[in-house]
Amino acid sequence: MGLTSRSLEYATVLAALVCVGLTVWVWPRLARRGPMAVLGRLGVIGATQLTILTAFAVAVNTNFEFYGSWDELIGHVDKAPAEVTALGRSGVYSTVGAVRGGLVQPAGPQGLDRVKGIPHGPAAQVGRVESVKIVGRRSKAVNPAFVYLPPQYFQKQFHRQRFPVMVAISGYPGGIMNLAQYLQVPQTADRLLRAGKIQPTVIVMVRPTIAPPRDTECVDVPGGPRAETFFTKDLPEALKRSYRVGHDPSAWGALGYSSGGTCALQLTLRHPGVYTSAAALSADYRIGDDLTTGSLFGSGPGAAQRQREHDLIWRLEHLPVPRVSVLAASSRSGEKDYGDTVKFLHAVRPPMTSAQIILPRGSHHFTTWQREIAPAMRWMSGQLTFPQDTVSSRHHRPITQAANRPHP
Incomplete structure (x- = not known):
């Protein structure tokens, strides 16, 4: 059980x-x-x-989803990359794009079988949502994820194309089930793609913490969890090894709600060489310590500066502005972040560009975020490049077919 x-x-x-x-x-x-x-x-x-x-x-x-399994609850978790030698039967939840290096590993449903509206049918017609675990080679983290692959990923005319990537990040506390069941990210992507409102895009759904139940806020904690490393190095490396996704930063964007939106902005402004667009729904624009985070920035003379560099408004006012695009969503009434959202948007200057979704009223809840997710995904799709590049002829075969064979 x-x-x-x-x-x-x-x-x-x-x-x-x-x-x-x-x-x-x-x-x-x-x-x-x-x-x-x-x-x-x-x-x-x-x-x-x-x-x-x-x-x-x-x-x-x-x-x-603080803990995904009994082993995780008692502390028996993988600490390093593991090779996958065979995947067994292929299935809607168990297959994975590729297994080279073992950085993306097939997982059980992880709750995906309880989500309504997930596309089912031939992958070339409806796409596929895979349930996986992503292994961080540097951070040593093992994070659960859902990966949405559009129908075009499996179609012959696209078999040499690399696809853009949206990294969707849940809030805290929360997990990937919230992205699929309540925010309805894969269902929304499927609907928008069929309507021609977004381009074919690979979407990976992850939680913001890599050390549950601690809220790591996508920060590399001195002497502790390296969440920023996971999102900026491990996650892109794992996806590029395992799926046909773009290798240039212009193909990569991050979006999220609440803490996930904060992460999306932090990752993009701090690492424009990895992510070039961010969409944040009800985000905070600075990170501080609390009971769920513990000490995120350590102690000593460098702690205050490390925390200051995670204040996004301070960054825009005191540091060079990166060439990225951001979208911030809030509500004039009902959202405590509205004032900071306005300050953040006013601080944006070239070469950075910005957009906004400001509702007259809303709340820090999925009823509000469900109104914002579709326009946010449409906006982000317009920022990402596709097709970006091609796969060499000797690797032109769709890699999901290779996933069903034992890997030497």
């Missing part, structure tokens, strides 16, 4: 209800004097509270 499975969630809820019922039933028998009766009452109360807390914890983890 998987840690994020609905069956485990239902089982723990049922166990909690049974314990509550048994407590009500046996309580009159325990309402006596004496040490045994007192111990019985304490035991019944403890067991009931334990099952209720367990059910609550499992429900929260199932929806926010």
Whole structure:
């Protein structure tokens, strides 16, 4: 029974209800004097509270994906790249674009089987959403991901083309299920592509933290998790090795909501040689320490400067402006980031360009972000180059076909 499975969630809820019922039933028998009766009452109360807390914890983890598996929960996780020698049967969730270097590995559904509206059918007609794990060669992180491949990726006339990439980042706490189920990133991409409103694009859906439940905010923590390294080095390297995606920064963009939007802006402004566009829904424009992050910038004389360099408005006012494009989305009423969004947009100057989505009212919730995700994806698609380059003739075969064979 998987840690994020609905069956485990239902089982723990049922166990909690049974314990509550048994407590009500046996309580009159325990309402006596004496040490045994007192111990019985304490035991019944403890067991009931334990099952209720367990059910609550499992429900929260199932929806926010702090831990994806039992091994991850107890700390038994992969720490280094692993070679994949065989993939077994191909399937809608188990195949992967390529396995060279083992940096993108097939995973179980990771909840993808519970998402409604995911395209099903021949890949050349409807595309495919793959459930994988991305291994960070430098950061040593192993992060779950969904990868949306458009129908054109599998069509013969595109078999030598490299596709642009959108890296979609969820908020915190949260996980890739939120991107697929609530923000509906792959469903929106499929709809926009069929309507001719975006170009064929590979979309990789990831969470912002690489060390759950800690909120790493896409920062390289001194002596700690290297989240910025994962997103700017490991993730691009893994995707370029495993899928036919563009190798030039002009083909790469990052988008996200809440903390994911903050990450998208941070990654693009700090690493314009990796990402050249960012779309941020309800983002923050500076990063600070709190109970979920711990100390992100370390101590000593360099800590204040490291934190200042993650203040995006300060960067635009004091550092050279990169040649990138950004989109910021907020609401005049209902979003606490509106004032900073205006300041950020006013601080943008050439060669950087900006766009905005400002709703009259909204909230820090998926009901607002669902209104913004389609225009944000249309805007980003217009920033990315396609077709960017071609695959050499000896590698022109769609690499998803190679994924179903054992790798030596």
